Amino acid sequence: MPPSIHPVDLISALRQKHLTPAIVFLTSRRACDEAMEAFDHANFVLPTVRQEAIAKALEQVMAQHPSIAEHPMIPIVQRIGVAAHHAGHLPSWKIAIEELMRQGHLDAVFATTTLAAGVDFPARTVVITQSSIRKSRDFTDLTAGEVQQIAGRAGRRGKDHVGFAVITPSPYIDLSVLTKGLTGQPEAIDSQFTISYPMVLNLLKAHPHEHIQGILAKSFAQFQLNQRAEVLEQKLDVLHSKMEPFGPRVCTDWITQWHTFDHARRHRHTRHPTYRAEPPEIAARLPFLTPGRVVGFNRGRGIVLRQYRSKGQRNSMLTVLRPESAVTECPVTSIREIYDRTYDCPETSAYPWCSTDTFDRLSHQLEELPLRLPLLPILVATDGEPLPDAIVQSLEDFPCPTCPSRSACHKDFLTASRLRQEQHRHTKSIQALRTSLWHRFQERVEVLQKFGYLTLTTQLTAEGEWARLIRIDHSLLITELIRAEAFTGADPSLIAGILASLAHDDDRPGAFPRISPGLSSLLGQVRKLAESLSPYEDPPLLRADVAALVERWVADPTLTWIGLCKLTTMAEGDIYRLLARTLEYLSQVQTLNATHPGLADTAAQAITAIRRGVLEELP
Amino acid sequence: MTTDELEKLLAQQPVAVLHRLARGRVHRHFRAGKRRLIELLLQHSSQNRAGFESDLLTLIGERQANPPSESSRRPGAPPIPHKKVVTKATDSDPSDPPVSLTEWLQGIGVPTPQPFVQDPWQIEALAAVNETDVVISVPTGSGKTYVAIEAARRAMEDNRSVIYTSPLKALSNTKYAEFSKIFGQDKVGILTGDRQENGQAPLLVMTTEILRNLLYDAASGQIDVRLDTLGLVILDESQYLADPERGVVWEETIIFCPSQARLLLLSASIGNPQDIADWLTSIRTTPCRLVRHSKRTVPLRAGYLHPNGRLTPLFRTLGIPQGHPSHLHPEAKHLFIEYEEETLPSGRPRR
Numbered sequence A: 001m002p003p004s005i006h007p008v009d010l011i012s013a014l015r016q017k018h019l020t021p022a023i024v025f026l027t028s029r030r031a032c033d034e035a036m037e038a039f040d041h042a043n044f045v046l047p048t049v050r051q052e053a054i055a056k057a058l059e060q061v062m063a064q065h066p067s068i069a070e071h072p073m074i075p076i077v078q079r080i081g082v083a084a085h086h087a088g089h090l091p092s093w094k095i096a097i098e099e100l101m102r103q104g105h106l107d108a109v110f111a112t113t114t115l116a117a118g119v120d121f122p123a124r125t126v127v128i129t130q131s132s133i134r135k136s137r138d139f140t141d142l143t144a145g146e147v148q149q150i151a152g153r154a155g156r157r158g159k160d161h162v163g164f165a166v167i168t169p170s171p172y173i174d175l176s177v178l179t180k181g182l183t184g185q186p187e188a189i190d191s192q193f194t195i196s197y198p199m200v201l202n203l204l205k206a207h208p209h210e211h212i213q214g215i216l217a218k219s220f221a222q223f224q225l226n227q228r229a230e231v232l233e234q235k236l237d238v239l240h241s242k243m244e245p246f247g248p249r250v251c252t253d254w255i256t257q258w259h260t261f262d263h264a265r266r267h268r269h270t271r272h273p274t275y276r277a278e279p280p281e282i283a284a285r286l287p288f289l290t291p292g293r294v295v296g297f298n299r300g301r302g303i304v305l306r307q308y309r310s311k312g313q314r315n316s317m318l319t320v321l322r323p324e325s326a327v328t329e330c331p332v333t334s335i336r337e338i339y340d341r342t343y344d345c346p347e348t349s350a351y352p353w354c355s356t357d358t359f360d361r362l363s364h365q366l367e368e369l370p371l372r373l374p375l376l377p378i379l380v381a382t383d384g385e386p387l388p389d390a391i392v393q394s395l396e397d398f399p400c401p402t403c404p405s406r407s408a409c410h411k412d413f414l415t416a417s418r419l420r421q422e423q424h425r426h427t428k429s430i431q432a433l434r435t436s437l438w439h440r441f442q443e444r445v446e447v448l449q450k451f452g453y454l455t456l457t458t459q460l461t462a463e464g465e466w467a468r469l470i471r472i473d474h475s476l477l478i479t480e481l482i483r484a485e486a487f488t489g490a491d492p493s494l495i496a497g498i499l500a501s502l503a504h505d506d507d508r509p510g511a512f513p514r515i516s517p518g519l520s521s522l523l524g525q526v527r528k529l530a531e532s533l534s535p536y537e538d539p540p541l542l543r544a545d546v547a548a549l550v551e552r553w554v555a556d557p558t559l560t561w562i563g564l565c566k567l568t569t570m571a572e573g574d575i576y577r578l579l580a581r582t583l584e585y586l587s588q589v590q591t592l593n594a595t596h597p598g599l600a601d602t603a604a605q606a607i608t609a610i611r612r613g614v615l616e617e618l619p
Numbered sequence B: 001m002t003t004d005e006l007e008k009l010l011a012q013q014p015v016a017v018l019h020r021l022a023r024g025r026v027h028r029h030f031r032a033g034k035r036r037l038i039e040l041l042l043q044h045s046s047q048n049r050a051g052f053e054s055d056l057l058t059l060i061g062e063r064q065a066n067p068p069s070e071s072s073r074r075p076g077a078p079p080i081p082h083k084k085v086v087t088k089a090t091d092s093d094p095s096d097p098p099v100s101l102t103e104w105l106q107g108i109g110v111p112t113p114q115p116f117v118q119d120p121w122q123i124e125a126l127a128a129v130n131e132t133d134v135v136i137s138v139p140t141g142s143g144k145t146y147v148a149i150e151a152a153r154r155a156m157e158d159n160r161s162v163i164y165t166s167p168l169k170a171l172s173n174t175k176y177a178e179f180s181k182i183f184g185q186d187k188v189g190i191l192t193g194d195r196q197e198n199g200q201a202p203l204l205v206m207t208t209e210i211l212r213n214l215l216y217d218a219a220s221g222q223i224d225v226r227l228d229t230l231g232l233v234i235l236d237e238s239q240y241l242a243d244p245e246r247g248v249v250w251e252e253t254i255i256f257c258p259s260q261a262r263l264l265l266l267s268a269s270i271g272n273p274q275d276i277a278d279w280l281t282s283i284r285t286t287p288c289r290l291v292r293h294s295k296r297t298v299p300l301r302a303g304y305l306h307p308n309g310r311l312t313p314l315f316r317t318l319g320i321p322q323g324h325p326s327h328l329h330p331e332a333k334h335l336f337i338e339y340e341e342e343t344l345p346s347g348r349p350r351r
């Protein structure tokens, strides 16, 4: 048995059961083209009347789009009444096929799933041969929404009583993806809101900074974040009611009290061996010198990151975070004060003994500490007394051992502290959900300030005023290139080439046409700048091959479309799309005519040069 | 949560959970290994960390609430007895005899021409769009274009201008041609990234990006008469809101759409149209009206065609059994198992 049905057999089967016209969705353009080739030697010819009808319909399209007159597929389409339709074709050819299909002249069209969205192109039957789709470089399962879009092309209103979605297997097909897709609900829309540099500039151009948070709050992203926050708030309510029995007791915050007490109690025994060596006033401090504790030195303050013993040292050692993110190692004896203040500091196993996020937060918290902090009273056993050891004394410092609610606290502590932790976690998440967009915006603002597009008071600078007009991907790179005068004096072909290397929407490189030294060195400059901007903007996949291709098209007005196509392995539909996208980028640069008249003018020249031949005729 | 914590938490999850998280976030998740998947997820989540974390926690919560039978079972533990062995009887009762091919093929043909009668949902949508914003979520091929055209006609008769946007240049061109035929060349214009014609016409077809740019320019004080008289903005194929790269443009357009203009969102079926409508209600001046249905106008049947040319129905039922993906036709099931055995003798090869 063949791994998938032969295209000729497929179409014959559909015809025989009156299931035509049909759209056959295949995995790739190549598969579509190969399916067409399969008919080359097949004994599969339409009656003359139908062939003539196709010829006539094509002539009508040709009147508007002369470029299809020579299309190599015309004879076979006429002969067999079957065609291919995919992104590798010129729009004019696709229009012709769509028209033939709409008028009912074709029995089948081989297409890629890109057709599934947006083009008005229904049929009686849809044939599905795959369960995944190529996106970027990889294959992804079709979503239920996509399966339904594809299957939904079957059954034309007014032309069919019923439509058919027929699955025919090919290797790698996962039938359950398709059956689930057909019978299931389409996926919910999830906001894909991102905050881009041009968005920030344009918002700040039109609105004062203090209004922005309100504007971001209108996004669907925030709407959905709020929905999630509400769910958490409900959970929080439940937690609150669960916490009720654990309200204030003899002390208001008994959970923390008990926690500290319990902690000290537990650690008393394990520490004995090491602590024996320390003088009592030092030993008494050790239990408090835990990660996150704020301590005072002769000069300045710090936050403990770790306590450890080191061979050559008599005393226990501390790793301490000092101002300006400095990290120092010091013996506990160098500590002057222990403050009644600790911060969260989950320990990790490697330097600096906490995660980078925690480290950054602690550094920040250290800078923000108030001048005065309450000291932690630590009771020290007086010299010479043999036992009880210092810790026991400090334990007695806690009210807990004699407290009437001691047993209740002991019993409830685990549950209560777990609930409270959960409360903290939810509260934090809710806050994050409510403010994340705003933070994101602020981050962008800071970058734009750093580069001089915004003033410190978030006004647009002169640079920001024009930069906001560049509203395409890689906007920061493009505006920085303009500021670096990378385009000054460059030919239209050079600018078009560079913009093409950014504007393409495909990551499969084609064959390499010869590249001019000017373009090659400019591309090098762009690449360098893009790398240096990479902390702020994802670097583009700069495709030198498409840059060279567009450069040639603009620089050489005698180059024909066929000549251009011969320079590369790219399909003509891809070349067309590349040029169309480059036009879009150029027209954005052209809007800078007030501030950069020379550049805008060069862009305008490039636009005129691009629009010829096939590009002028279309759409 | 710190990045490290998040990474650790992700690493603890079974790959299935990661794939569920990756849906709609990461394009390449299908064949990515676990490590790479975590990397991609972290990368993506930098844009919307809070949302990502809360999704993750929800998924973890769900799993804890009803653990999938296999992964929750510890190696030594006895298997948990399956309770839901008997599926509840439904409209597509699996005990009914499966549909035959002859029945399945019956009724093919062209209906006799009928005079045009508006569908009830079309009437409802058109009445509503006079007063307020409308979201339409109906299956492919239902006739959304008719609503767009009629709504545009009425707005123009009122001397208000109309903007129609679509995500694809090809579609914009088709609609431009279609609208020009209906309303006349001089009444319709088009603005796309590489084409500008008749830019002052009362009905403008454009890509959504162009409209977003117009709205930004207007917000920053540039005068645009087209926006002053704007009465209706039609966003076709608005399920693009979920597009990873371009979805944000739809949000911007909706947020900045002038309040005097009505919004008409056309989309194929989506999972949460009510959310979209609620969102519009929360940010616009009038409450948004949702028009939705999921019944296809032309009924759809599913079939299975074996590589040897044999055709059978795919499901036991004539129509598609909503919610019952496993109600396969015994013959289709049999043929497909045979297919898998023959083509993939030693398990599923990787691509």
Ligand SMILES: Nc1ncnc2c1ncn2[C@@H]1O[C@H](COP(=O)(O)OP(=O)(O)OP(=O)(O)O)[C@@H](O)[C@H]1O
Pocket: A120, A157, A158, B116, B117, B118, B119, B122, B139, B140, B141, B142, B143, B144, B145, B146, B267, B268
């Ligand atoms: N009330 C009606 N009665 C009969 N036919 C109709 C009616 N409304 C629309 N149609 C026809 O239905 C067909 C499909 O309509 P249309 O292209 O508007 O679908 P759509 O909902 O936009 O689908 P898609 O999601 O594919 O864009 C058209 O041929 C149209 O003429």
Ligand SMILES: [Mg+2]
Pocket: B144, B145, B236
């Ligand atoms: Mg439509």
